[in-house]
Amino acid sequence: MIILNKVQKVFKADHTTITAVNQVDLSIKKGEIFGIIGYSGAGKSTLIRMLNLLERPTSGTVMIDGQDLTKISQKELRLARQEIGMVFQHFNLLWSRTVFENIAFSLEIAGVKKAKIQERVTELIELVGLTGKEHAYPNQLSGGQKQRVGIARALANNPRVLLCDEATSALDPQTTDEILDLLVQINKKYQLTLVLITHEMHVIHKICHRVAIMESGNIVEQGEVLDIFSSPKHPVTKRFVKQLAREDNSLKVARHLAQEFPDGKVVLLKFLKEKAEQPFITNVIRNFKVEINIIQGKILHTQEGGYGDLYIHLTGSEINAALNYLTQEGVEIEVIS
Amino acid sequence: MILSLLPHVNWERMLSATIETLYMTLIAAFFSFILGLLLGLILFLTSPGQLLENKWIHRLFSAFVNIFRSIPFVILIILLLDFTKLLMGTMLGPNAALPALIIGSAPFYGRLVEIAFREIDKGVIEASLSMGASIGTIIRKVLIPESLPALISGITVTTISLVGYTAMAGVIGAGGLGNLAYLEGFQRHRFDIVVVATIIILFIVFVIQWIGDFWSHQIDKR
Numbered sequence A: 001m002i003i004l005n006k007v008q009k010v011f012k013a014d015h016t017t018i019t020a021v022n023q024v025d026l027s028i029k030k031g032e033i034f035g036i037i038g039y040s041g042a043g044k045s046t047l048i049r050m051l052n053l054l055e056r057p058t059s060g061t062v063m064i065d066g067q068d069l070t071k072i073s074q075k076e077l078r079l080a081r082q083e084i085g086m087v088f089q090h091f092n093l094l095w096s097r098t099v100f101e102n103i104a105f106s107l108e109i110a111g112v113k114k115a116k117i118q119e120r121v122t123e124l125i126e127l128v129g130l131t132g133k134e135h136a137y138p139n140q141l142s143g144g145q146k147q148r149v150g151i152a153r154a155l156a157n158n159p160r161v162l163l164c165d166e167a168t169s170a171l172d173p174q175t176t177d178e179i180l181d182l183l184v185q186i187n188k189k190y191q192l193t194l195v196l197i198t199h200e201m202h203v204i205h206k207i208c209h210r211v212a213i214m215e216s217g218n219i220v221e222q223g224e225v226l227d228i229f230s231s232p233k234h235p236v237t238k239r240f241v242k243q244l245a246r247e248d249n250s251l252k253v254a255r256h257l258a259q260e261f262p263d264g265k266v267v268l269l270k271f272l273k274e275k276a277e278q279p280f281i282t283n284v285i286r287n288f289k290v291e292i293n294i295i296q297g298k299i300l301h302t303q304e305g306g307y308g309d310l311y312i313h314l315t316g317s318e319i320n321a322a323l324n325y326l327t328q329e330g331v332e333i334e335v336i337s
Numbered sequence B: 001m002i003l004s005l006l007p008h009v010n011w012e013r014m015l016s017a018t019i020e021t022l023y024m025t026l027i028a029a030f031f032s033f034i035l036g037l038l039l040g041l042i043l044f045l046t047s048p049g050q051l052l053e054n055k056w057i058h059r060l061f062s063a064f065v066n067i068f069r070s071i072p073f074v075i076l077i078i079l080l081l082d083f084t085k086l087l088m089g090t091m092l093g094p095n096a097a098l099p100a101l102i103i104g105s106a107p108f109y110g111r112l113v114e115i116a117f118r119e120i121d122k123g124v125i126e127a128s129l130s131m132g133a134s135i136g137t138i139i140r141k142v143l144i145p146e147s148l149p150a151l152i153s154g155i156t157v158t159t160i161s162l163v164g165y166t167a168m169a170g171v172i173g174a175g176g177l178g179n180l181a182y183l184e185g186f187q188r189h190r191f192d193i194v195v196v197a198t199i200i201i202l203f204i205v206f207v208i209q210w211i212g213d214f215w216s217h218q219i220d221k222r
Helices: A044-050 A074-081 A099-109 A114-127 A143-155 A173-190 A201-207 A225-230 A235-245 A247-260 A273-277 A280-287 A319-328 B011-045 B055-070 B073-079 B081-088 B094-118 B122-130 B135-174 B176-186 B191-219
Strands: A002-013 A016-028 A033-037 A059-064 A084-088 A161-165 A193-198 A210-215 A218-224 A265-272 A290-302 A305-316 A332-335
Touching: A002 A044, A016 A044, A016 A218, A033 A044, A033 A173, A033 A201, A044 A161, A044 A193, A084 A143, A084 B122, A099 A114, A099 A143, A099 B135, A114 A143, A143 A161, A143 A173, A161 A173, A173 A193, A173 A201, A193 A201, A201 A225, A201 A235, A201 A290, A210 A225, A210 A235, A218 A225, A218 A235, A225 A235, A225 A265, A225 A290, A225 A305, A265 A273, A265 A319, A273 A305, A280 A290, A280 A319, A305 A319, A319 A332, B011 B055, B011 B094, B011 B135, B011 B176, B011 B191, B055 B094, B073 B081, B073 B094, B073 B135, B081 B094, B094 B135, B122 B135, B135 B176, B135 B191, B176 B191
Parallel strands: A033 A193, A033 A210, A084 A161, A161 A193
Antiparallel strands: A002 A016, A002 A059, A210 A218, A265 A305, A265 A332, A290 A305
């Protein structure tokens, strides 16, 4: 359990002060994947660095499992950091060490015995799928492989928390998905708390349980990923959601169709969780005298279930009855025309 | 045949002068390496944004390094005469040259070390901190291994400039090939001695450069 209480970071530079993170309160539950999303300069990078005190907060407290990191000595902080793994955008591996030695590095820091290091590193290499690459140097690896080394290294000391600083931002989409799958696998296997920052909505919707949206040092909105996706409130959140939904475009198409088919109705159906997996359209066509023309649709899957948007064009004599049925079933309806 | 072109060369003396030059160069290079590494570490760690950031210590050491790097070596030897006498008990011979050689080249190498450390990706240091590494661990396991190729090419350059310094020290009485070339070659108009001493010095420089390049490439896995 991570609790941030009124955490603030102010940078002073040549007579100007910049508040990178402004009075942030946040609590992250054990075992969840918590995402922080924001555009560059929103303060998310500074925020995640305050979770292991790579940046010391100007004020406020950072509690991890009941220990206030801002109040402990340097030595205690080093021990606490061994239990907080961190993965970086640019991997930050030591080029002078092989894959094996890079992973061993964090165990060496923790003072683990040599024989035990051998055993643990072998285990980790298998976990992240790098068997056979033990003796390769980082410059012989692809980006995805380098990040796997980074993850293995961060997990070596069985941390309580894994911090991911834009861990997939330097990777191509295919590799990004592979790394995200690995992170989910690790989260499930070890009940490990994951905190990640990103500017890609894709990452949030694919693996996070909860999300916080940051803008100019403040958390402007937070909650369950599904809720945030289905009803974003803050303008910045809406912009991020559009990254995935491309709502603008669909609306335009729907309006255009509404003009082309003046009879009937164009509606937007919104499905949530298990509703995204039921055959509503079939039921409507079977039970009501309507024809349905599907204009555009999309279902996205998150850790908490799916949610979908479907634009349809309805004609026939029982349009209203059909829409009533859908409303009763809990489908959200928005009539476009 | 070739030997007849070099009537004045006494090969035995040439050999002992070569050994003296090598002795001065290698001993001074060794101490310059140790002291330069320390100076470079202090310069790097106390610089702005680094682990032991300290403006005043950084300025102090930076000024020290700049001063000793700027004094022409021949003048440095003269300035250090009393110090050398105190330390080594003599002003003549290869050992007497060592203090000036080391003080002249350690600050130079210190700067090269600082530059080498600066080339290390800051993210790697940050990652080590995130794993809970102490400063000692970071020095031993990150800074030095990650900058080793640059540290080696730096000591190669420093050693080569030391060969030149020993020749200058030789003129003032430290022995070695410089001393031989100047006293027996130049002053007595026996230019064959100057030529042979020069060729040997060139050969030493080439060998040092070759070893340095080879070693530095060998360990560079980037």
